Amino acid sequence: MNLSQLLQHFKTELKDVYEEEEVKSIFSIVTEHLIQFNRSKLMLNWDKEPEPAQEASFLAIATGLKTHQPIQYLLGEAFFYGSTFKVNESVLIPRPETEELVDWILEKKVEGQTVIDFGTGSGCIAISLKKHLKDASVTAVDISEDAIRTASENASLNHADVCFIHADILTFQSKEKFDIIVSNPPYITGAEMAEMQQNVLAHEPHLALFVSDERPLLFYEAIADFALSNLQPEGTLFFEINEYLSKETISMLKDKSFKIIELRKDMQGKDRMISAKL
């Protein structure tokens, strides 16, 4: 099949899953990934026939997309804060709102810090911070061994020296003090599950996404407790938060005697980030 026929195949296979415009843009991402044709090269080469092995990959990706598999898992990579990260079903696909969190931390422009990232997943926060804060010593924790393995690969891929620790946020202890404690822990409640897209629900790790309706701030509480003993006096705690739980998160932090520095909205205008100090 040539590229034009392959696009037609994608349109037919995916007509019940994606709008036609989305299919075209996904097709161009796939083409770039599999045969390194950018969009303009694609436009000029519709009659190009990929090698048989490449054609098989196109067809396999179309089949995956049809069953709502996210394109990032099918290609095995995602882009985050200007870098490429390997992803698979053991880690969450890095989100744009998390890029905003990284951007916010980097705005502070402090050098030579010690940083710890809880629930690192693909390692996107920890690795991006290390890439931009060259002198920082960065530690990252995750309860999933598969996630730690993926994050370590991502650190090598991105030439970032990060210390990964396989541990549970709820019990993790350290003697070290940190200037920055950051986390994007699981925060979606069961009640919000119904609103979620099928590609997220069926393929992304529930361990990284969901919390119980009874204790939605469980991880935030544990990280705040860790910060009480392990945050440097001038250090800052940064959280990505559930947009519906900003008030609750703030009052939990205040009850533990933190001072809220700022509550920030994401690009969609949703309460998404909090910074706090002791």
Ligand code: GLN
């Ligand atoms: N923002 C992610 C989502 O909407 C959730 C991230 C998380 O639970 N920490 O899917």
